[in-house]
Amino acid sequence: MPKDVAIIGVGQSTFVRNYEGSIRELAFEAYSEAMKDAGITNSDVSASIICSAPEYDKQRSPAGLMAEYLGLNPQPTFALESVCSSSTSGLRVGYALIKSGLHDIVVVLGFQKMSEITSADSQERMGRGADIMWESPFGTMMPAYYAMHARAHFARYGTTEEDLALIRVKATKYGTLNERAVYRKQLTLEQCLNSEYIASPLKKFDCCANADGSSCMILASADRAKEISKKPVWILGLGSGTASLTMTGRDALDGLNCARVAAKEAYEMAGVGPQDIDVAEVHDCFTIAEMMAYENLGFAEPGKGAELIREGETYLEGKIPVNVDGGLLSKGHPIGATGGSQVRTIVLQLRGEAGDIQVPGAEIGLVHNIGGVGIYGNVAILGR
Amino acid sequence: MGFEKFGHVSFTSQTKTDAFVEYLVKDEIRATKCRKCGRVFFPPQADCSSCLESDMDWVKVEGNGKIISFTKVNYGPTGFESDVPYILALADFGEVKVFGRFSKEIPEEQIKVGMEVKIQAVSLPNGQVSYQFIRD
Numbered sequence: 001m002p003k004d005v006a007i008i009g010v011g012q013s014t015f016v017r018n019y020e021g022s023i024r025e026l027a028f029e030a031y032s033e034a035m036k037d038a039g040i041t042n043s044d045v046s047a048s049i050i051c052s053a054p055e056y057d058k059q060r061s062p063a064g065l066m067a068e069y070l071g072l073n074p075q076p077t078f079a080l081e082s083v084c085s086s087s088t089s090g091l092r093v094g095y096a097l098i099k100s101g102l103h104d105i106v107v108v109l110g111f112q113k114m115s116e117i118t119s120a121d122s123q124e125r126m127g128r129g130a131d132i133m134w135e136s137p138f139g140t141m142m143p144a145y146y147a148m149h150a151r152a153h154f155a156r157y158g159t160t161e162e163d164l165a166l167i168r169v170k171a172t173k174y175g176t177l178n179e180r181a182v183y184r185k186q187l188t189l190e191q192c193l194n195s196e197y198i199a200s201p202l203k204k205f206d207c208c209a210n211a212d213g214s215s216c217m218i219l220a221s222a223d224r225a226k227e228i229s230k231k232p233v234w235i236l237g238l239g240s241g242t243a244s245l246t247m248t249g250r251d252a253l254d255g256l257n258c259a260r261v262a263a264k265e266a267y268e269m270a271g272v273g274p275q276d277i278d279v280a281e282v283h284d285c286f287t288i289a290e291m292m293a294y295e296n297l298g299f300a301e302p303g304k305g306a307e308l309i310r311e312g313e314t315y316l317e318g319k320i321p322v323n324v325d326g327g328l329l330s331k332g333h334p335i336g337a338t339g340g341s342q343v344r345t346i347v348l349q350l351r352g353e354a355g356d357i358q359v360p361g362a363e364i365g366l367v368h369n370i371g372g373v374g375i376y377g378n379v380a381i382l383g384r
Numbered sequence: 385m386g387f388e389k390f391g392h393v394s395f396t397s398q399t400k401t402d403a404f405v406e407y408l409v410k411d412e413i414r415a416t417k418c419r420k421c422g423r424v425f426f427p428p429q430a431d432c433s434s435c436l437e438s439d440m441d442w443v444k445v446e447g448n449g450k451i452i453s454f455t456k457v458n459y460g461p462t463g464f465e466s467d468v469p470y471i472l473a474l475a476d477f478g479e480v481k482v483f484g485r486f487s488k489e490i491p492e493e494q495i496k497v498g499m500e501v502k503i504q505a506v507s508l509p510n511g512q513v514s515y516q517f518i519r520d
């Protein structure tokens with residue numbers, strides 16, 4: 001198992017509906033927490049990577065602004081985007097910058113103030129999330145695309161709307177425990193099943209909420225990590241994959257190939273398999289996305305994902321706890337910050353600092369973060 | 385004629401494949417086919433990513449397609465508010481897959497994954513042109 005690059009600090013803002021501050025102040029919340037967690041100062045940082053989906057930013061080129069506001073001049077900085085998976089793409093690039101020897105301590109900061117633009121502007125941008133020449137003209141939205149994946153999964157494997165609702169029920173249970181989540185109410189199976197259809201078969205409660213938020217990871221070389229950190233968490237494996245933006249370019253819709261490709265690469269690099277993972281954070285922007293993740297990551301055979309949730313195996317006490325921080329469904333989904341928030345949860349788990357949601361003795365954790373409707377897939381495997 | 389004529393709402397007007405719209409007006413749905421390697425592209429591409437050439441023919445998308453998946457959309461993005469609900473679908477026509485909408489005359493209850501459909505050009509009330517899936 002490679003132990004070349006470690007995560008020595010993590011931070012996250014509370015995820016909220018409408019953050020009452022600027023993007024720089026939002027970013028500061030995660031950054032200051034991560035830096036204090038790492039126990040380092042600005043001058044220790046060798047470079048920063050700023051992750052956000054720029055269509056939500058009014059500030060052009062926010063990396064420059066963030067480097068100044070956070071006190072990271074004159075070190076290099078740049079922006080990095082892969083929509084919802086931006087900050088785990090940042091993790092990958094940060095890893096490479098350190099492994100290459102170019103830098104020794106790298107800050108990966110993710111933020112998104114979804115409420116920076118009006119909801120009308122946001123609706124307009126959502127329409128442009130697909131191929132604007134060939135799919136957007138039909139009136140496409142993220143829920144519609146994931147709904148088509150759900151329908152394909154139902155048709156091939158017999159998965160049901162109730163199976164998806166069970167995933168939301170689990171998410172709300174853990175959302176009640178997470179003080180930084182935007183959605184903290186417990187929902188019953190009946191409430192989930194009775195919510196209105198957004199894009200059939202997906203209902204209101206199959207979808208995560210938008211939120212404003214920030215996240216931050218401090219990465220360090222092995223030498224620096226051993227010097228600075230009492231509890232470094234090592235990046236054991238990284239994988240990344242892509243699939244076509246258009247639905248017409250995909251072989252099937254009952255899984256996300258970008259995630260399969262990313263998982264395979266990450267498992268090989270770490271020298272572990274799905275059975276070795278003690279706790280996982282997966283990209284549940286919709287309930288069906290978590291269901292597909294179970295299968296694409298190898299926690300269940302293709303088509304057997306529903307059995308995992310029916311039998312409660314992805315709860316804290318189950319054989320593979322998934323999204324026990326409430327997931328995107330409860331925390332909310334501030335696009336550029338989401339991946340870093342997932343990583344933070346796993347880091348706290350591996351350090352034994354996860355509180356109410358601690359998986360006893362967790363040694364190896366996994367993060368699965370997807371950009372767009374399976375356009376970009378990142379998987380990271382972390383260990384003590 | 386520009387590409388802005390295509391679709392319920394247009395997002396872009398310029399492409400080397402704007403002949404697609406001219407065919408659509410003549411009730412034909414066409415794909416592009418690489419003259420060098422024979423690969424067929426739908427949506428149409430001006431350039432072949434297999435052999436990196438840009439010499440294309442226009443070929444008809446015909447026959448029966450099979451529905452891979454579909455969804456009834458109740459909330460649309462900006463520009464589609466008055467249009468909902470509508471049904472989006474992906475269909476497999478063998479050599480190519482096609483993404484589009486179902487005819488509004490077909491209710492969701494009658495649509496199944498695996499059902500056979502045909503594809504048809506349509507003129508929209510707002511003067512735009514598009515295509516839709518209809519029952520075989």
Ligand SMILES: [Zn+2]
Nearest residue numbers: 418421432435
């Ligand atoms: Zn060719």
